[in-house]
Amino acid sequence: MAGILLAEHVPDQGRVLILGAGGGLELQAFSRAHPGWHFDGVDPSPTMIAQARRLLGSDTANITFHQGYIDDAPEGPFDGAACLLTLHFLRHDERLRTLRAVHRRLSPGAPFIAAHHSFPAGGDGEPDLWLRRNAAWLVAGGMDEAQALAGIETMKERLPVLSPAEDERLLIEAGFHDVQLFYAALTFKGWVARA
Template structure:
C-alpha cells in the first residue's frame, strides 16, 4: 500500500474536505436517505469518484446490506478509502479509472459527489450518459459539486463568499484567496441551470435540487 494509506493521512484528508464543503457529513447522510427511497436493503450502488472513502463509509454504516462498486482514478485515494472503511471495505469492489472502468451493472443506485466539476461540459455529459446506462430503470442518482452563477460578476461574488467561509473556519486568508483564484482558472464550473440540463440530456428524469451550500449544489434524479 502507498504512503497515502496511513491512518493519519486518511484522517487529514477527511478534515480538509470537511473544512472546504459546508455540511459534508449532512450531504452524505442526505444522499444516502435519497438513495434509500428506491434502493432495496440488499442493493448494489455505484460510487463514482470514490477515493477517500468518506461517502462510502457513511453509506455502509447507514445501510449494512448494501454492496458497492467504487471507481476512482487515483490508487492513493483508493488506498485511503480502504483505510477509512476498515472492515466495511469487504463490501466494496474498487476499480481504478473513470466511468469506463465501472462495471456494466445494472446498479440499483449511484452517486458522484465532489467530482464532476473537474470535467468539461462534453466530458461531463458523456460521463452522465455512461452512468445512466449502467442503472436500472428508475434507479436514483445523486450528484453534488461546485455549481454557481457565472455571469455579471456573480462568479467572483460566489468565489469571495466561498473564501470567506474558509477563512471563518481557520484557513489563512491568503491561502483561501489563492484557492479561489485556482478554482476560477482551472475548474470548468457550470451554472446550476446548466448542470440540471445536462442531467436531463443524459436521460435522467425527476431532477430535483436537494443541497445548496454556497458554491456547492446537489441534485437527486432517476434513471
C-alpha cells in the first residue's frame, strides 16, 4: 500500500527517504517494485541495519544507509518519504520535531506515508479495549495467548500512543496537507500526506 501511494507522485528516478529502515522489509518491497528509485534508509540500530543488508543481499545498489535518527538523514530534497511502525515510539514533542524534520527534507507536494499504532488514549478504559482487541487478533493468528496478553502491558508501558485525531493534528502542525487515512486495522493506522 505504501509503495502504491508513494508511486502516485514519486518520479521513476526519484529519491525516497525511509525513516526507521532497519530490518529492510519495506526497502526490499519498494526497491523491487520501483528499481529506478534511490533510497536513503535511516535507523538508529546498527544491528537492524546489518539485518537489512543481509535481507537485501546484493540488491543494495540503490540504497544508502545512515545510522541514526532524522537529524542524521541527508537534507534532501526527497521526492517522497515513509516511516512505518516507528513513530509510535516517540513522545508528542519528539514526534512533532521528527515530522517537521521530515517535512523540511521533502520537495513541495512530495508524499509522506506514516503507519503505526494509534488508538484512543483517554482514561475511560478505551485504550485497554483496543489493546485487548489487538491481542485477540494476534491470538487468532497463532500467537500464544499469554504472550499476546503480556504485550498489552508492554505497549502501555513503552509506547506513547496518540489518538488518530492527535496524529493527524501533528502532521498538519508539522506542515503537511491533504492528510488522508488510508489504513485502519484495530490499533494500527496509516496516513498519506503531502509536503
